[in-house]
Amino acid sequence: MIPQALRSAGFGALLLALAAPLAAQSTTDAARAEGKAFGRDRAAAAQAAATTAPDARRVPNFGGTPSASSSYFDDPERMSREAASQASSHAGYEAMRSSIDRRARFARVDLDATIARAKLIGTDPLAYTSGMGVGGTEGRCVPLPPGSGSGARYKATCNVGYAVESARQSCQVTLQASVHMVSDYRYDCPRGDPDCAGLTLAGCTLTGTHPGRCLQGYRDGNRFVCTEPGEPIAEYTCPAAISGLTPLSVTTRQIVDTARDESPCAALAADTNCTAPTETCTDSDPVTRIIGGASVTQPCWAWRRDYLCNCLTPAQDCSALAATPGCTLEREYCLTDEQPCRTTERVYDCPVPEGQASANQFICDGDVYCIDGSCETIRREANDEFKDAAVALNALAQARREFDPDSLTLFRGTRNSCASKVFGVLNCCRGKGFPLIPGIQLLVALGCSREEMLLHQRDAQGLCAYVGTYCASSVLGVCLTKRKVYCCFESKLARILQEQGRKQLGKPWGNPKTEQCLGFTIDEFARLDLSQMDFSEVYAEFTDAARLPDELQAVTDIQQKIEDYYARARH
Incomplete structure (x- = not known):
């Protein structure tokens, strides 16, 4: 069993008591044996505690009568009341309360104003720190001389002349139909007859052939069989009578002539500025019409012909540049080599618009130089040659x-x-x-x-x-x-x-x-x-590059810390 003294000393003393006999052993086997013995002893004690009925006398430092603190179980609020009654006389409590009462307090509107001022100063800290004298008063500031030249400029262009516009122009094409009577003269000409060549030369056309007169044959009952036919006969149709020949027959017939009247579109077709004509039928009902007593059928009787024509119109886009302050006309020249010139370009020299007007720069007195406790103000003159160097x-x-x-x-x-x-x-x-x-x-x-x-x-x-x-x-x-x-x-x-x-x-x-x-x-x-x-276009870039960012970053860090503190104070 563990001695009562060790129970009272707590867990730390128990570790020391365990460490002392173990450290006294000189061999590993002895230490192992000691550990096993201790384990058996503790196992027996745990088993006894688990199987023995609870007894108040077994509780360390308990004499059988509850202490005065046990009354808190029945009245938990009693502890708060007694603590409050003793707080006024407790030294630690008084020190804490005194520190809280003496702490500096700021109104929320004051904190907001301070943060706003810090942000304003952070935009240009040099404007608020330059030119201060040794006594804290603001010194005299003199504006720096302006640069020797103008700011950045660029070449802007515009055009004056003619613009080409494409317009659709249309014309009408109609179908003209006429009917007249013609006569057809038919002639037969045996093959080999020299008159046949004359028929061809006279404009006659070969329209058919038929067998010639039979030279020899026999009769088979009621049927005649030709065994030796004569030369075939060529059939010619002529538009007019042939002198010296007698036509076998003369017949008349109607002829329908159709022709497209394109004269209304002649001017557009001859214009080289008009291209890509397209036709759309505008008159197709009815398809069959009576012309001169004859029926004439056509799928379309009139068309609209559309041309895409280019035309020249005066144009210019120089009004805006001519009215822009600072823009001056530098030169003007023809864009094409053709004469007369129809497209002219004008080149203007213009200032680059400033996104934000830059503030004037100053040099201020109030620079203080101190040595051995004696201070004097140094007056400086602006050096306008630094930028050129x-x-x-x-x-x-x-x-x-x-x-x-x-x-x-x-x-x-x-x-x-x-x-x-x-x-x-x-x-x-x-x-x-x-x-x-x-x-x-x-x-x-x-x-x-x-x-x-x-x-x-x-x-x-x-x-x-x-x-x-x-x-x-x-x-x-x-x-x-x-x-x-x-x-x-x-x-x-x-x-x-x-x-x-x-x-x-x-x-x-x-x-x-x-x-x-x-x-x-x-x-x-x-x-x-x-x-x-x-x-002068690059002077501003050199000035910006010369300004160190450390002071700006420091102001930003301080401002962020103030805002973080303010955010924590709200919670």
Whole structure:
């Protein structure tokens, strides 16, 4: 049996008591024997506990009389009442209550306002932190000088001239019928008779033959049998009497003549602009009619003939571009080689619409420099040459990346083209100046190729330079479909260098049908004056790239933690 002292000491003391004799054994066998003995002892104790009637005296630390805590069984609420009465004098309880009472409390409207301000500051933290003096007062801010050039621009095109419209034109064809009497003259001509050749030459036709006179035979009862027939006789029918011959018979008959009167359709049939005629019967009832006393039957007596004719109508789609602020007409040229010119394209130079107006940039005083406890405000002047230096350095880096050692050229582009209907709805050439279309699959389904959609995206990103347009298909000297040609580059900076560098070198783009977007030679690039180029289109990109995102991310993290705390406080 386990000693009473070990029962009172609890399960931890029991483990120590078990571990002491086991640790004293020096061999594994002795430890195993000790363990078996302990197991038998505990098995016997468990069996005795299971077979012995309960006895209060066997309960450890129970003297036979219930303690005062047993009264809680009859009145469970008593424990709560006694705890509440003693709480006011308990030190731990008082410390907890005091901490709750002293905790800072915020109204919900104040928390909402704080979060709103944090979000506003997070959109542009520099606007709220720049220009502060050492005393916490706001300093004086001076706007930065504007850039030396305009913003991004693009070439927009429109057309003036004629549009080809297809219209259906119809005319009426009627069937004319007439009846007249004719005479048929019948002549017989023995084979071999020279007069037979004259009948053929006179327009007579061979209509039959019959046997000639029998030369020899015999009579068999009432039947005559010819044993030697004569030459067969040819039967000729002639439209008129033959001089010198006597016809065997003359008969008369009615002739019905029918002819289609197509004179109302002669003008349309001679017009080369009208094609693909189709005929539809418009008069077929009744099919049999009395003409000149004779019955004439025809399946149709009149038809409507339809022609598809092309006609020219004046058209233009330049009104919107001409009225757009900032768009100026750059040039105008004929799309086709025919004279007079019937399709003219106008090229406008337009600014790219800004999605959101950019805020003015300022430089503020209030920068504080302190050393050895002495502080003084540093006044700075804006440096408007930094952007030019940054662009020049980036241009050199870009030139190194895009140098082609095989051709010894720089900034080579790739030729791309897209098609659009002149005065048509479908336009696969929208790029810079127009928003990117989210539903590209729709335009592909309507007829635009995936290559044209890729050109649309690259041009909208400012990577492509417009070369020109040429007519791809025309009718009657009017251009129906045109192709716009672009040279696309690896970066916006390379595109600007090509566009403005060609102007400096006097090297314009070639014919749109043959332009291959070749790069600058080393000599040509060395002759470029970058200081005379307008890089304002890329200044904003350099400014955005220079702003570190760490401070913005920190504000976002703090704001999220405040919102998380506020959400927990509600629950």
